[in-house]
Amino acid sequence: xxxxxxxxxxxxxxxxxxxxxxxxxxxxxxxxxxxxxxxxxxxxxxxxxxxxxxxxxxxxxxxxxxxxxxxxxxxxxxxxxxxxxxxxxxxxxxxxxxxxxxxxxxxxxxxxxxxxxxxxxxxxxxxxxxxxxxxxxxxxxxxxxxxxxxxxxxxxxxxxxxxxxxxxxxxxxxxxxxxxxxxxxxxxxxxxxxxxxxxxxxxxxxxxxxxxxxxxxxxxxxxxxxxxxxxxxxxxxxxxxxxxxxxxxxxxxxxxxxx
Numbered sequence: 001x002x003x004x005x006x007x008x009x010x011x012x013x014x015x016x017x018x019x020x021x022x023x024x025x026x027x028x029x030x031x032x033x034x035x036x037x038x039x040x041x042x043x044x045x046x047x048x049x050x051x052x053x054x055x056x057x058x059x060x061x062x063x064x065x066x067x068x069x070x071x072x073x074x075x076x077x078x079x080x081x082x083x084x085x086x087x088x089x090x091x092x093x094x095x096x097x098x099x100x101x102x103x104x105x106x107x108x109x110x111x112x113x114x115x116x117x118x119x120x121x122x123x124x125x126x127x128x129x130x131x132x133x134x135x136x137x138x139x140x141x142x143x144x145x146x147x148x149x150x151x152x153x154x155x156x157x158x159x160x161x162x163x164x165x166x167x168x169x170x171x172x173x174x175x176x177x178x179x180x181x182x183x184x185x186x187x188x189x190x191x192x193x194x195x196x197x198x199x200x201x202x203x204x205x206x207x208x209x210x211x212x213x214x215x216x217x218x219x220x221x222x223x224x225x226x227x228x229x230x231x232x233x234x235x236x237x238x239x240x241x242x243x244x245x246x247x248x249x250x251x252x253x254x255x256x257x258x259x
Contacts, residue, residue: 067142134207135200
């Protein structure tokens with residue numbers, strides 16, 4: 001365990017140094033999108049390092065504690081769950097717009113900053129703001145944290161607490177509330193799939209699409225109760241469809257229903 005602990009602390013130290021370098025880099029950048037990308041990368045590198053260090057410092061398999069295991073679901077079920085993630089994200093976004101909260105959240109500020117981003121700048125944003133957070137935040141929240149909590153406090157409390165921590169990572173209250181609710185969905189996905197890979201896929205697809213749409217169309221201007229209800233309904237339907245397949249005894253192992 002001693003070499004493992006030494007490596008864990010070294011990993012954290014390197015991540016903090018890298019994060020400090022990225023944070024310092026923001027002062028020399030004139031492009032607001034690149035500033036956001038550098039800041040996001042700094043935070044996510046630290047979160048990923050903390051998740052890996054926690055898994056290494058604990059007893060047992062670090063791979064299992066992180067949830068880096070073969071998921072129960074194949075591509076079809078993962079695609080349905082990813083669609084549910086997008087539907088829920090759109091419903092929550094529409095709810096914020098409809099209630100007037102969106103304009104006061106950092107979500108609107110992000111969309112304004114991203115609007116018009118193209119080429120290499122957009123590619124960097126898709127990587128740093130789309131993909132990297134999906135990996136780092138899922139390893140920490142649905143990986144180490146949720147997988148440690150569920151055996152101790154049960155699935156409902158475990159998912160709820162991990163989702164609350166996920167929301168807290170987003171700091172700004174409106175965005176934090178948005179993320180907490182989305183985290184509950186991702187927590188259920190992670191619990192059912194017995195792997196962190198499925199929520200990583202759902203999270204990444206949602207983030208990349210949200211980042212790309214913000215670049216092309218900017219902030220959301222209007223929303224209706226129909227959009228909210230439809231999005232919530234589709235997200236619930238995605239979970240219900242996969243749950244029914246689980247109970248039916250159909251094989252959901254990766255690749256069993258692909259093609």
